[in-house]
Amino acid sequence: MKKILLSGNDAIAKGAMDSGCRFYAGYPITPQNELTAYMGLHMPQEKGVFIQAESEVAAINMVFGASAAGALAMTSSSSPGISLKQEGISYIAGAELPAVIVNIMRGGPGLGNIWPAQSDYWQATRGGGHGDYHCLVLAPSSVQEAYDFMFKAFSLADQYRNPVMILGDGMLGQMMEPVSVLEAKNRKPSTENRAPKTWALTGCRGRNPNIVKSFYLHPGELEKFNLELQIKYTKIVKNEQQFESLYLDDAEIILVAYGTMARIVKDALKKLRLAGYKVGLIRPITLWPFPKNIFNSLTRKPVNSLTFLAIEMSYGQMVDDVSLAVNGRSPVEFIGRSGGGILSVGEIIKKVKSIVNK
Amino acid sequence: MKKLFSRTKSLRNISTHYCPGCGHGIAHRLVAEAIDELKVRQNTIGIAPVGCAVVAYDYWDFDCCEAAHGRALAVATAIKRVHPQKLVFTYQGDGDLAAIGTNETIHAANRGENLSVIFINNAVYGMTGGQMAPTTLAGQKTATTPLGRNTQTEGYPLKISEMLALLPGVKYVERVSLHSPLMVRKAKQAVLEAFRNQINGVGFSLVEILSPCPTYWQLSPVQSLKWIEEVMVKEFPIGRIK
Numbered sequence: 001m002k003k004i005l006l007s008g009n010d011a012i013a014k015g016a017m018d019s020g021c022r023f024y025a026g027y028p029i030t031p032q033n034e035l036t037a038y039m040g041l042h043m044p045q046e047k048g049v050f051i052q053a054e055s056e057v058a059a060i061n062m063v064f065g066a067s068a069a070g071a072l073a074m075t076s077s078s079s080p081g082i083s084l085k086q087e088g089i090s091y092i093a094g095a096e097l098p099a100v101i102v103n104i105m106r107g108g109p110g111l112g113n114i115w116p117a118q119s120d121y122w123q124a125t126r127g128g129g130h131g132d133y134h135c136l137v138l139a140p141s142s143v144q145e146a147y148d149f150m151f152k153a154f155s156l157a158d159q160y161r162n163p164v165m166i167l168g169d170g171m172l173g174q175m176m177e178p179v180s181v182l183e184a185k186n187r188k189p190s191t192e193n194r195a196p197k198t199w200a201l202t203g204c205r206g207r208n209p210n211i212v213k214s215f216y217l218h219p220g221e222l223e224k225f226n227l228e229l230q231i232k233y234t235k236i237v238k239n240e241q242q243f244e245s246l247y248l249d250d251a252e253i254i255l256v257a258y259g260t261m262a263r264i265v266k267d268a269l270k271k272l273r274l275a276g277y278k279v280g281l282i283r284p285i286t287l288w289p290f291p292k293n294i295f296n297s298l299t300r301k302p303v304n305s306l307t308f309l310a311i312e313m314s315y316g317q318m319v320d321d322v323s324l325a326v327n328g329r330s331p332v333e334f335i336g337r338s339g340g341g342i343l344s345v346g347e348i349i350k351k352v353k354s355i356v357n358k
Numbered sequence: 359m360k361k362l363f364s365r366t367k368s369l370r371n372i373s374t375h376y377c378p379g380c381g382h383g384i385a386h387r388l389v390a391e392a393i394d395e396l397k398v399r400q401n402t403i404g405i406a407p408v409g410c411a412v413v414a415y416d417y418w419d420f421d422c423c424e425a426a427h428g429r430a431l432a433v434a435t436a437i438k439r440v441h442p443q444k445l446v447f448t449y450q451g452d453g454d455l456a457a458i459g460t461n462e463t464i465h466a467a468n469r470g471e472n473l474s475v476i477f478i479n480n481a482v483y484g485m486t487g488g489q490m491a492p493t494t495l496a497g498q499k500t501a502t503t504p505l506g507r508n509t510q511t512e513g514y515p516l517k518i519s520e521m522l523a524l525l526p527g528v529k530y531v532e533r534v535s536l537h538s539p540l541m542v543r544k545a546k547q548a549v550l551e552a553f554r555n556q557i558n559g560v561g562f563s564l565v566e567i568l569s570p571c572p573t574y575w576q577l578s579p580v581q582s583l584k585w586i587e588e589v590m591v592k593e594f595p596i597g598r599i600k
Contacts, residue, residue: 023439025436049440057461058465064425064429065423065437071440202421203403203444209420211415
């Protein structure tokens with residue numbers, strides 16, 4: 001391990017390459033351009049494929065093709081561009097192809113702005129495109145995690161043959177932090193120890209032809225396939241929930257936040273604890289599957305002895321999952337800002353105090 | 359005894375879903391025969407379109423990939439970059455290649471991707487019920503131009519092959535037709551040339567095939583072939599464009 005200074009965007013790109021990704025297609029959009037530029041420089045040096053596509057639509061379909069051909073493939077973009085990719089992501093899920101999609105979120109709707117936001121949560125966790133499917137969604141909260149999660153993302157994508165989304169935001173993408181990175185001799189491709197991709201398109205020498213498709217026309221075929229997908233998703237929900245928690249044992253108010261927002265919430269939490277407030281934190285790391293088990297385990301009586309406070313850079317999206325997980329056992333409160341507005345430590349503390357003094 | 363003729367190996371021994379008189383069956387076979395003649399069946403990856411030929415992979419007997427409507431050349435670009443030694447081709451209709459996929463088509467061509475494109479032009483959307491295609495002729499009646507294509511409001515038949523031929527990355531463009539046995543044989547030569555070009559590393563090659571759609575032209579199969587010969591070729595002249 002050695003430490004280097006990286007921006008979030010560079011860390012994601014380097015993490016992808018260090019975990020064995022050798023195919024990248026992307027289209028310029030702020031605030032993720034450093035990621036594409038990193039790939040443009042480094043991918044050819046490692047004999048990988050870099051393509052600046054003609055559109056976000058073309059880029060995601062290139063990822064579809066590369067993955068069908070057996071490559072570890074990824075693309076990246078920011079909110080409006082991710083909307084354009086949704087058709088392709090749905091096809092990737094439908095064809096059961098492994099792929100990684102990075103969304104460095106900015107303000108929306110529409111062209112919005114280029115400031116950090118978390119308002120694509122619903123799109124990321126509910127499928128986003130057409131059809132009954134899910135992406136696994138990982139939310140890094142630091143530049144170190146941005147690097148580390150790429151290994152996990154490619155590994156999960158291969159394991160489940162499913163698209164995996166990294167959901168960051170403009171602040172994470174742009175800020176620089178020291179990052180421990182794997183030295184070349186210690187890197188292992190994420191495909192190591194995995195089943196060979198017998199389904200990939202490589203030419204049918206010595207085997208029957210492979211077909212990569214998501215089309216099931218005959219009556220009953222698609223329903224059967226969709227049920228198989230559901231079995232896979234059930235397994236993912238059971239096995240892959242990840243979160244970080246602080247002070248859950250004695251907390252009377254549990255703050256729930258992910259990604260960049262969780263960094264700010266942690267500062268507020270520290271100050272509140274010092275002032276004697278019994279606050280705790282749940283930071284979802286996987287947004288889909290949402291870490292609902294930890295919420296289930298926090299049942300207390302009477303119900304109002306515990307309050308959850310969802311804190312987001314949106315006007316309330318993740319809070320839906322918190323409410324579903326809490327399922328009426330405790331009150332769920334919300335505070336958020338959107339469109340590039342970012343809650344300050346002071347605003348969070350004020351909200352917590354208002355709940356306590358209710 | 360010397361075997362002079364046998365079933366095309368790259369075609370599966372099953373019947374297709376195509377309408378009577380449709381050109382897709384012939385075009386599929388030309389592709390399959392060319393692949394067999396070049397002895398590259400086990401080294402080929404085909405990309406099927408969205409449209410009538412959506413399940414072309416059920417008829418061909420080699421590795422195949424689906425692509426979203428219009429995206430075949432983006433998918434093909436990636437597959438070829440990952441496997442430069444494989445023969446990678448797309449098989450696309452006029453709506454797929456020249457309407458919804460125009461962007462992917464032009465940019466794959468402009469990058470000079472070493473790919474082969476089989477472009478089926480039947481001047482209509484078949485799969486969805488005979489709507490106007492970018493290649494629908496002026497005055498031609500379709501489901502969405504019931505009075506005939508009006509060039510004042512619906513524009514002109516798009517000559518995408520001529521457009522692509524302007525790009526330096528494009529090395530070979532030829533328009534062929536299926537309206538007679540002679541034309542079918544010439545079409546086969548064009549398909550072979552497009553594949554040979556790729557194998558020899560020449561670059562982007564496209565064969566546009568004028569293909570009958572009796573169902574949505576509301577003509578008999580024989581009348582359809584005559585319509586290509588007498589009407590369609592006037593708008594889409596046959597021959598080598600580049």
